[in-house]
Amino acid sequence: MTKRVFSAFTASGHLTLGNFLGAMLPAVRLQDEADCVYAVADLHALTVKHDPARLRARTREMATMLLACGLDRSLVYIQSQVPAHTALAFLLESTAYFGEMRRMIQFKEKSAKQEEVRLSLLTYPALMAADILLHRAHFIPVGEDQRQHVELTRDLAIRFNRLYGETFTVPEAVHPPVAARVMDLTVPTSKMSKSDGSAAGTIYLLDPPADIHRKIMRAVTDTGTEVRYDPQDKPGVSNLLAMLAACSGQPVESLVYDGYGALKRDTAEAVVETLRPLQERHAELSSDQAELSRILAAGAERAADRTAGLMAAAREAIGLS
Numbered sequence: 001m002t003k004r005v006f007s008a009f010t011a012s013g014h015l016t017l018g019n020f021l022g023a024m025l026p027a028v029r030l031q032d033e034a035d036c037v038y039a040v041a042d043l044h045a046l047t048v049k050h051d052p053a054r055l056r057a058r059t060r061e062m063a064t065m066l067l068a069c070g071l072d073r074s075l076v077y078i079q080s081q082v083p084a085h086t087a088l089a090f091l092l093e094s095t096a097y098f099g100e101m102r103r104m105i106q107f108k109e110k111s112a113k114q115e116e117v118r119l120s121l122l123t124y125p126a127l128m129a130a131d132i133l134l135h136r137a138h139f140i141p142v143g144e145d146q147r148q149h150v151e152l153t154r155d156l157a158i159r160f161n162r163l164y165g166e167t168f169t170v171p172e173a174v175h176p177p178v179a180a181r182v183m184d185l186t187v188p189t190s191k192m193s194k195s196d197g198s199a200a201g202t203i204y205l206l207d208p209p210a211d212i213h214r215k216i217m218r219a220v221t222d223t224g225t226e227v228r229y230d231p232q233d234k235p236g237v238s239n240l241l242a243m244l245a246a247c248s249g250q251p252v253e254s255l256v257y258d259g260y261g262a263l264k265r266d267t268a269e270a271v272v273e274t275l276r277p278l279q280e281r282h283a284e285l286s287s288d289q290a291e292l293s294r295i296l297a298a299g300a301e302r303a304a305d306r307t308a309g310l311m312a313a314a315r316e317a318i319g320l321s
């Protein structure tokens with residue numbers, strides 16, 4: 001049986017190298033063996049303070065980037081254009097418990113940084129579970145930071161199936177062997193993030209080559225000069241080694257350096273070369289906005305068709321008329 005794959009990207013900022021190595025590249029590779037669906041999660045971007053015009057622009061930029069990185073062989077669409085996502089999310093909010101939502105690490109971290117915490121920040125994992133379960137996905141390519149949300153999705157699927165009858169496929173997260181958690185270049189103990197990282201420590205997929213070189217050459221390294229993959233004791237160097245391994249396709253153990261300078265130069269070069277074709281394709285696709293709108297509208301229509309059956313089954317199972 002063909003396996004189904006789903007993943008999504010929150011339109012909360014410009015896509016980063018973390019998003020690319022943690023989820024986009026694995027997603028591209030899965031296209032050869034599975035039926036893949038990828039979405040721009042614009043609804044998820046409403047969970048924190050946002051600017052409407054910016055959100056709209058970022059959503060399109062992100063969709064363009066997903067197509068540009070090679071996911072144009074998959075079904076790509078914008079989450080909010082398929083209303084079943086929010087409809088199913090409510091059924092899953094009615095399956096989840098307040099206690100388990102409150103325990104989510106991302107909720108705890110993000111809510112601690114804000115005075116006014118939107119209610120959707122708390123319930124967001126139910127929407128993410130809806131995204132996944134709607135597509136009856138088996139595998140979810142994601143970075144390490146989303147592991148807990150996929151675990152919760154599994155719990156909700158199992159609980160719903162037990163309470164109301166077999167309805168959902170229980171999904172599994174898949175992480176890349178290296179670079180499942182790319183760290184900020186200036187603070188290698190924090191995750192590289194599109195929404196709350198430092199500009200100097202974050203490589204954006206559309207950064208010009210000179211910026212990428214500069215950011216990597218200035219990356220914080222660790223005390224001592226030894227180049228060794230050890231994320232605990234040498235987070236800065238290990239982060240560079242992981243980026244280089246993921247971009248060059250070489251196993252991390254085979255990367256031998258006797259100083260930081262050469263490692264940084266090779267890492268910068270590998271990242272620039274990895275992003276070059278993607279940036280070129282992004283420029284091409286951006287020049288035809290009408291075609292982009294057409295692709296996304298067709299994607300949303302197909303996604304709505306494909307998920308209607310599951311939505312009807314979930315409604316029936318839970319007792320809606």
Ligand code: TYM
Pocket residue numbers: 006007008009010011018019020021022023041044127128129131132140141142143144145146179180181182183191192193
């Ligand atoms: P988001 O938008 O924060 O990130 C998108 C994807 O990129 C991965 N990622 C990273 N991987 C490695 N290193 C990093 N520094 C790094 N930063 C981000 C994330 O793990 C993710 O795979 N809630 C999700 C979006 C979402 C989703 C879904 C994902 C909504 N619905 C359904 C999977 C399935 C999020 O905010 O990811």
